[in-house]
Amino acid sequence: MKYTRKDFPDDFLFGVATSSYQIEGHSFGGAGETQWDTFAATRANVVRAETGAIACDHYHRYEEDLDLVAAAGFDCYRFSTSWARILPHGRGSPNQQGLDFYDRLTDAMLERDLKPCLTLYHWEMPSALVDLGGWRNRDIAKWFGDYTEIIMSCIGDRMFSTAPVNEPWCVAWLGHFTGHHAPGIRDIRATARAMHHVLVGHGTAINIMRGLGLGNLGAICNLEYAMPADNSKAAERASRLYDGIYNRFFLSGMFKGEYPANVLEGIESHLPANWQDDFPVIQAPVDWCGINYYTRKLIGPTSDTWPAYMEVEGHLPKTDLGWEVFPAGLEHLLKIVQHDYTGDLPLYVTENGMANDDIKVGINIDDAARTDYLNTHLDVVQNTLVEGVPVKGYFIWSLLDNYEWSSGYEKRFGIVHVDFETLKRTPKSSYHAIAKALLKA
Numbered sequence: 109m110k111y112t113r114k115d116f117p118d119d120f121l122f123g124v125a126t127s128s129y130q131i132e133g134h135s136f137g138g139a140g141e142t143q144w145d146t147f148a149a150t151r152a153n154v155v156r157a158e159t160g161a162i163a164c165d166h167y168h169r170y171e172e173d174l175d176l177v178a179a180a181g182f183d184c185y186r187f188s189t190s191w192a193r194i195l196p197h198g199r200g201s202p203n204q205q206g207l208d209f210y211d212r213l214t215d216a217m218l219e220r221d222l223k224p225c226l227t228l229y230h231w232e233m234p235s236a237l238v239d240l241g242g243w244r245n246r247d248i249a250k251w252f253g254d255y256t257e258i259i260m261s262c263i264g265d266r267m268f269s270t271a272p273v274n275e276p277w278c279v280a281w282l283g284h285f286t287g288h289h290a291p292g293i294r295d296i297r298a299t300a301r302a303m304h305h306v307l308v309g310h311g312t313a314i315n316i317m318r319g320l321g322l323g324n325l326g327a328i329c330n331l332e333y334a335m336p337a338d339n340s341k342a343a344e345r346a347s348r349l350y351d352g353i354y355n356r357f358f359l360s361g362m363f364k365g366e367y368p369a370n371v372l373e374g375i376e377s378h379l380p381a382n383w384q385d386d387f388p389v390i391q392a393p394v395d396w397c398g399i400n401y402y403t404r405k406l407i408g409p410t411s412d413t414w415p416a417y418m419e420v421e422g423h424l425p426k427t428d429l430g431w432e433v434f435p436a437g438l439e440h441l442l443k444i445v446q447h448d449y450t451g452d453l454p455l456y457v458t459e460n461g462m463a464n465d466d467i468k469v470g471i472n473i474d475d476a477a478r479t480d481y482l483n484t485h486l487d488v489v490q491n492t493l494v495e496g497v498p499v500k501g502y503f504i505w506s507l508l509d510n511y512e513w514s515s516g517y518e519k520r521f522g523i524v525h526v527d528f529e530t531l532k533r534t535p536k537s538s539y540h541a542i543a544k545a546l547l548k549a
């Protein structure tokens with residue numbers, strides 16, 4: 109790596125991120141069916157119809173995995189609890205085995221001196237709640253609050269930080285507009301409701317946790333840097349709308365108590381009645397904001413129905429998922445978020461990393477491209493720190509190769525290789541480079 113931890117402020121935290129359904133093995137320990145199980149069982153949704161049934165078998169191998177996190181010198185471990193593992197039917201009686209698992213997992217982090225950074229919803233909606241409309245149903249906010257109370261009453265006081273929802277844009281838009289993610293709906297009204305209700309769920313969970321006396325609560329958004337595909341006014345307008353839907357809708361809701369006008373043009377008639385009355389909940393104060401960043405998008409206009417934009421292929425080097433590598437976008441977004449939304453609040457890069465077709469050299473796995481990717485993104489984090497943006501930490505996605513949603517097990521993001529036949533873990537060259545960089549004096 110180009111940097112060591114000494115190049116960053118003393119209180120700057122380095123972490124690695126994972127999520128429950130992507131690594132645990134959802135067929136173990138009494139977890140309930142999730143929207144990803146049925147989405148994957150539907151033709152052409154997921155590569156080879158793969159599911160998270162076994163995933164990385166982290167449910168049984170978590171000690172070995174946390175040993176790897178600790179041995180690399182990370183300060184923090186970002187993980188998520190699965191709603192369907194804790195409440196197999198989404199509501200009602202909790203699954204004691206699930207609560208016990210997260211209790212053991214938390215203690216195992218603390219024993220290794222790792223700060224537990226929890227996300228409460230990383231997309232594994234219990235099927236029983238999808239049957240009731242999932243994020244389309246306003247009651248979801250209350251059910252999410254109940255789930256929050258159950259899990260946080262068990263492990264909340266041992267968390268370093270907690271965020272309710274991973275990436276509201278993906279939840280609402282990939283799940284309900286493009287249909288690329290579970291529950292695979294393609295409907296603007298469903299999308300509008302999901303966009304709003306996911307924020308009501310966020311605020312409800314924050315309020316419940318405050319009520320339990322818990323602190324260091326945040327929000328985690330995925331942001332993409334939107335750029336007009338050419339110099340035309342039409343491309344500029346399309347790109348602003350993409351930015352509005354992808355980035356500003358959720359940030360504006362949580363930090364300003366309003367939705368961007370260009371987004372409302374397309375969704376206002378589909379929002380639930382009296383949506384404005386929910387802003388006091390949506391705006392429940394948070395202590396930090398996390399940004400997941402991977403790429404930029406070039407956006408041009410189309411003559412299609414709203415939002416009438418399209419992604420135009422760019423020519424920068426691309427990762428194995430076809431995402432352009434554009435570190436400058438992270439710098440722009442950190443500055444925009446601070447300037448327009450969060451002011452002095454601490455910011456974290458809560459996910460950053462790349463899918464790579466890693467090369468095996470003998471028993472070693474060479475992922476120099478990943479090390480380069482991380483270096484160039486840490487370069488821009490350095491720039492923002494120099495300019496006084498309060499970035500307090502950086503998390504790599506991900507610890508392990510894992511279930512990459514609709515790409516199944518085909519795309520690899522880990523700094524540790526997983527052989528999905530034997531489940532053997534092999535640290536890649538990036539892992540070794542990071543371990544060197546993070547060595548504590």
Ligand code: FCB
Binds near residue numbers: 330459513
């Ligand atoms: C993010 C998700 C994470 C992973 C990475 C590649 O959007 O939070 O689960 O899929 O992308």
